[in-house]
Amino acid sequence: MTRPDLGAIGEEEARRHFSKMGWPLLARNWRCPEGELDLVFKEGETIVFVEVRTRSGQDFGYPEETITAAKRRRLLRAGKAYLDSLDLFETNCRFDLVAIECTPAGLIRRFEHIEDVLDDEAQSHRPA
Numbered sequence: 001m002t003r004p005d006l007g008a009i010g011e012e013e014a015r016r017h018f019s020k021m022g023w024p025l026l027a028r029n030w031r032c033p034e035g036e037l038d039l040v041f042k043e044g045e046t047i048v049f050v051e052v053r054t055r056s057g058q059d060f061g062y063p064e065e066t067i068t069a070a071k072r073r074r075l076l077r078a079g080k081a082y083l084d085s086l087d088l089f090e091t092n093c094r095f096d097l098v099a100i101e102c103t104p105a106g107l108i109r110r111f112e113h114i115e116d117v118l119d120d121e122a123q124s125h126r127p128a
Contacts, residue, residue: 005106006054006055006056006102006106007052007054009054009100009102009106009108010052010053010054010098010100010102011028011029011038011039011052011054013098013100013108013111014038014039014050014052014098014100015028015039017098017111017113018039018041018048018050021043023041023042023043023048024041024042025039025040025041026040026041026042026047027039027040027082028040030078030082032078032081032082032085033081034074034077034078034080034081035074035075035077035078036074036078037049037050037051037075037078037079037082038050038051038052039052040082045091045092046091046092046093046094047082047083047088047091047092047093047094048093048094048095048096049075049078049079049082049093049094049095049096050095050096050097050098051067051071051075051095051096051097051098051117052097052098052100053066053067053097053098053099053100054100054101054102055100055101055102056101056102056103056104056106057104062099062101063099063100063101064097064099064112064114064117067097067117072118075095075118076095076118079093079095094115094116094118094119095116095117095118095119096113096114096115096116096117097113097114097117098111098112098113098114099111099112099114100112
């Protein structure tokens with residue numbers, strides 16, 4: 001299974017998970033010069049940016065350990081660009097992470113939703 005295939009499996013599993021929870025999907029693979037947002041949902045009045053990390057082994061660490069400082073900065077910039085593009089300047093938002101571990105055949109072994117993974121940084125970068 002290729003890396004893009006594995007990523008697509010993870011994103012689709014995350015999309016289904018949040019859709020079952022009743023969260024409307026606002027965007028998928030939203031791109032801008034600042035970066036990409038895997039999934040964007042609305043939970044109540046909050047915009048939730050979901051970063052999906054899918055791995056088929058732990059050779060390079062657990063999925064949740066792969067969010068580098070540079071990736072955090074790109075996510076924050078992309079989230080701000082998304083909000084700006086829709087004139088959502090005073091909207092509550094947060095960044096969640098979905099960590100997925102799969103078998104080499106693509107069967108899901110672990111699915112974990114972690115809320116507010118960028119909480120401290122997001123607070124200081126929210127539009128005023």
